[in-house]
Amino acid sequence: MILSGKTWKFGDNINTDLILPGRAQWFTEEEQMACVFEANRPGWIHEIAPGDIIVGGQNFGMGSSRPAARSLRNLKLACLVADSINGLFFRNCVNWGFRALECPGVSAAFEEGDLAAISFDDFTVRNQRTGKTLQAAPVPPSLLATMEAGGVIPLLEKEGLIEEAV
Amino acid sequence: MPGMTAIEKILARNAGVDRMRPGDLAVVRVGCAVLYDNNLIPSNWRRLTKVFDPDRIVVVFDHRVPAKDVITATAHQTGRDFVRQFGIKRFHDVGPNQGICHVLVADHGYAIPGEVLVCGDSHTCSAGVFNCAARGTGSPDMLYAAAKGETWFRVGGTVRYELEGELQDDVSTKDVFLHIADTYGDHATMNVEYGGPALATLSINARRTLSTMSAELSAEFATFEPDDVMLDYVRERNPGLEFEPQYPDADASYADVRTVDLYAIEPQVALPDSVLNNSKPVGAVAGTRIDQAFIGSCANGTLDDLAVAAKVLKGRRVADSVRLIVTPGSQNIYRDALRAGHIETLMDAGAVVTNSTCGACGGGNLGILAPGETCITASTRNFKGRMGSAEARIYMASPATVAASAVEGAIADPREVLARTPGGAAS
Numbered sequence A: 001m002i003l004s005g006k007t008w009k010f011g012d013n014i015n016t017d018l019i020l021p022g023r024a025q026w027f028t029e030e031e032q033m034a035c036v037f038e039a040n041r042p043g044w045i046h047e048i049a050p051g052d053i054i055v056g057g058q059n060f061g062m063g064s065s066r067p068a069a070r071s072l073r074n075l076k077l078a079c080l081v082a083d084s085i086n087g088l089f090f091r092n093c094v095n096w097g098f099r100a101l102e103c104p105g106v107s108a109a110f111e112e113g114d115l116a117a118i119s120f121d122d123f124t125v126r127n128q129r130t131g132k133t134l135q136a137a138p139v140p141p142s143l144l145a146t147m148e149a150g151g152v153i154p155l156l157e158k159e160g161l162i163e164e165a166v
Numbered sequence B: 001m002p003g004m005t006a007i008e009k010i011l012a013r014n015a016g017v018d019r020m021r022p023g024d025l026a027v028v029r030v031g032c033a034v035l036y037d038n039n040l041i042p043s044n045w046r047r048l049t050k051v052f053d054p055d056r057i058v059v060v061f062d063h064r065v066p067a068k069d070v071i072t073a074t075a076h077q078t079g080r081d082f083v084r085q086f087g088i089k090r091f092h093d094v095g096p097n098q099g100i101c102h103v104l105v106a107d108h109g110y111a112i113p114g115e116v117l118v119c120g121d122s123h124t125c126s127a128g129v130f131n132c133a134a135r136g137t138g139s140p141d142m143l144y145a146a147a148k149g150e151t152w153f154r155v156g157g158t159v160r161y162e163l164e165g166e167l168q169d170d171v172s173t174k175d176v177f178l179h180i181a182d183t184y185g186d187h188a189t190m191n192v193e194y195g196g197p198a199l200a201t202l203s204i205n206a207r208r209t210l211s212t213m214s215a216e217l218s219a220e221f222a223t224f225e226p227d228d229v230m231l232d233y234v235r236e237r238n239p240g241l242e243f244e245p246q247y248p249d250a251d252a253s254y255a256d257v258r259t260v261d262l263y264a265i266e267p268q269v270a271l272p273d274s275v276l277n278n279s280k281p282v283g284a285v286a287g288t289r290i291d292q293a294f295i296g297s298c299a300n301g302t303l304d305d306l307a308v309a310a311k312v313l314k315g316r317r318v319a320d321s322v323r324l325i326v327t328p329g330s331q332n333i334y335r336d337a338l339r340a341g342h343i344e345t346l347m348d349a350g351a352v353v354t355n356s357t358c359g360a361c362g363g364g365n366l367g368i369l370a371p372g373e374t375c376i377t378a379s380t381r382n383f384k385g386r387m388g389s390a391e392a393r394i395y396m397a398s399p400a401t402v403a404a405s406a407v408e409g410a411i412a413d414p415r416e417v418l419a420r421t422p423g424g425a426a427s
């Protein structure tokens, strides 16, 4: 699977309170989407288009376990590629079904607005403007399958371990 | 082949394999799954049809207790239904056994050495003090773990902290943590292992401040080497239970080994927005005016923390310009502090002592900051906007430093405040 889209750049140590502020934790999924990056990038959610890609720096998503990855998925972003992704945030990407890749050097290789082509087959990240291709860290097959299936909720539903949403 | 670190051994044991190395994916059985109220809000929760073992599930309401609004109340109702549905006994509803999940896990002995504990909150590494592979996960993770009794971890390298020496008076493990975070920055994708001769000088509460705060290093796991103090603590709370603590191999392979001399550490203050590479000795920021001071959270709501605050505030007054909010880590701790006289001391000094909850720590149900305000907090996190307005400034320090600052109305060195006779001149 190859995803192509326009990139939006974020720096190092982007924390979950920025992605999804504490006051929004108990909101509905719809309401949560409206708060993404409101403190550091007000208005951003109105600039993005479905299929856009976030390029992050080191330790993207540090902080809390809140469903911040779900909000990025709900905003219809295609995926996240960062120099490194916080372990808990990566888990939440897998489990909420939002594609994420760790690719050292990616933030230096992109300027905001560059088009990226990202392969989840061989885990490469290509900057369409410069032609440069970077190798990302492979995602273990079982985790990739969960990510691509939309996270663990649909898997648990299929096994009859949770009830369907009402 | 080199040996394994403590966390590698715990993960290997629970994955049913001989070895675990950095880069591996560990699929492990879960010893204890702790669900808390954020997992139970309508947008996160799905009704389970099965749980793997009701006796290995803990349910806690802590982030917003008593319920602050209809959504919270609904989440609590969902939790009560879930507990009834599966006959879960380890349940901490609003009431006498209420408290913050990580505090309750410690105080009730739910974390077992050598086992895996997962909870939907990011400070779950707290239970690493019990030589447990404890990690914060997300809400869908918790549904998975509760249903299947299984979870996964990516295994990273381990940094070992060798603690030596003894803390000076009025310096705490919070200061040690801030020093480590300032010196070494984040530990993303890595594990942290704490050990060394100084361990014996630190209480379980003091150790737990270190393990809990390790979430702020972005560490995957924070694991303490087992010792008798810890093992006795666990046995006392789990009479007759057999368990297998995991000691690091003598030839374990570490990404780095760093020695920290506790004696050399002075009270530290983290500047607003982050604890990573962002602290100063208290003297460098002393005099900064504050509007609010907070002592509480899963890292600093223990009886020891309340005792330290009471020691600083005894016979003194909170400055008129400051709101001092103190939130015990559990209602049990609250009662113990009441019996010990700490609560009276704190309230006489002008502190507001709240019921046990996460409260001001997460900017949730109380103690919210206005734009332009400054707070000094003995809690876990000082991210921008964490405690209310994104235009508020949050400094972080130990309970002693926070209490001293509340007295002065500005950031202050607890040693200097304590050196003065209450109400008057220097002693």
Ligand code: SF4
Residues within 6 Å of the ligand: B063, B100, B101, B102, B121, B123, B296, B297, B298, B299, B357, B358, B361, B362, B379, B380
């Ligand atoms: S006290 Fe703070 S850090 Fe601890 S669980 Fe509650 S909100 Fe999280």
